[in-house]
Amino acid sequence: MEYQKIIDEIAREIKPEKFPGEVAEYIPELAKVSGDKFGIHMHCIDKGHYCHGDSNEKFSIQSIAKVFTLSMAVRQMDEDLWERTDVEPSGDPFNSLTQLEYESGIPRNPLINAGALVICDVLLSQMKNPRAELLQFVRKLVGSDDIHFDETVAKSEAKHGARNAALVSFMKSFDNIHNKTEDVLDLYFHTCSLSMTCKELAQAFMIYANRGVILETGEQILSGIQTKRINAIMQTCGFYDEAGEFAFRVGLPGKSGVGGGIAAVHPGYYSVAVWSPKLNPKSNSALGMRVLELLTTKTGLSVF
Numbered sequence: 001m002e003y004q005k006i007i008d009e010i011a012r013e014i015k016p017e018k019f020p021g022e023v024a025e026y027i028p029e030l031a032k033v034s035g036d037k038f039g040i041h042m043h044c045i046d047k048g049h050y051c052h053g054d055s056n057e058k059f060s061i062q063s064i065a066k067v068f069t070l071s072m073a074v075r076q077m078d079e080d081l082w083e084r085t086d087v088e089p090s091g092d093p094f095n096s097l098t099q100l101e102y103e104s105g106i107p108r109n110p111l112i113n114a115g116a117l118v119i120c121d122v123l124l125s126q127m128k129n130p131r132a133e134l135l136q137f138v139r140k141l142v143g144s145d146d147i148h149f150d151e152t153v154a155k156s157e158a159k160h161g162a163r164n165a166a167l168v169s170f171m172k173s174f175d176n177i178h179n180k181t182e183d184v185l186d187l188y189f190h191t192c193s194l195s196m197t198c199k200e201l202a203q204a205f206m207i208y209a210n211r212g213v214i215l216e217t218g219e220q221i222l223s224g225i226q227t228k229r230i231n232a233i234m235q236t237c238g239f240y241d242e243a244g245e246f247a248f249r250v251g252l253p254g255k256s257g258v259g260g261g262i263a264a265v266h267p268g269y270y271s272v273a274v275w276s277p278k279l280n281p282k283s284n285s286a287l288g289m290r291v292l293e294l295l296t297t298k299t300g301l302s303v304f
């Protein structure tokens with residue numbers, strides 16, 4: 001299939017500067033990014049690469065990193081992990097506290113903030129230096145050492161992190177956080193501050209399209225069943241309280257972040273990452289969703 005032609009055609013059809021949406025402002029560092037940025041990178045299982053626009057510019061991947069930390073925790077704990085977090089869509093905003101009260105401190109899933117904070121707690125209990133391990137993990141998936149935390153973003157988020165601090169304290173009261181609150185938050189804010197390009201994200205996400213194996217090196221990172229489970233969680237929980245809409249319009253497992261990025265996979269076929277910082281009211285990249293909808297429609301390649 002002529003993927004490059006299709007991507008160019010989509011880019012001609014959409015106009016980033018005219019697309020509605022607001023750049024995230026609750027983390028001041030993110031508000032500084034131009035809303036007109038747009039990049040896409042598609043990586044196919046036959047090793048083909050196709051891209052357009054600002055696909056080689058680094059941006060804050062925010063919650064997309066939750067898929068990486070989840071993968072690390074699954075590797076460490078396997079089935080026992082599911083005692084600490086559920087795997088159901090939340091239907092609530094990503095930073096909501098309400099469900100935790102009546103579900104005894106067990107987050108709905110590992111891709112909302114509460115769940116990702118529990119995952120950070122797990123990594124702190126299991127590893128000596130989870131921050132360094134995370135960098136090493138993502139660098140290995142991408143095949144590049146040029147992956148870093150953005151300390152300015154991490155600090156900006158820490159300064160405005162009262163809600164995440166509340167989530168940690170609340171779950172501690174149910175004994176579902178075992179480490180110090182400040183250590184959990186520090187790891188969490190750093191994971192959100194990872195800075196990557198669309199190309200790097202598509203390369204890293206290829207393991208979820210390739211049954212847990214790094215395409216370039218053949219190294220098995222996750223088992224087939226672990227990969228299946230992570231993809232299922234991305235499909236049902238990867239887009240805040242808009243996971244149904246994303247499945248309906250795009251039809252791929254994936255994860256979004258408030259930096260305006262979305263990474264998604266079609267297992268057995270391709271991984272793809274888009275970036276456009278203007279968000280819709282549910283905090284997903286408005287243009288990113290539209291572009292992926294056009295991609296799966298024009299190629300006929302979605303999981304449904």
Ligand code: GLU
Pocket residue numbers: 061062063064094095113157164192256257258259
């Ligand atoms: N760092 C953001 C927060 O905790 C992540 C939000 C997101 O991308 O969903 O608020």
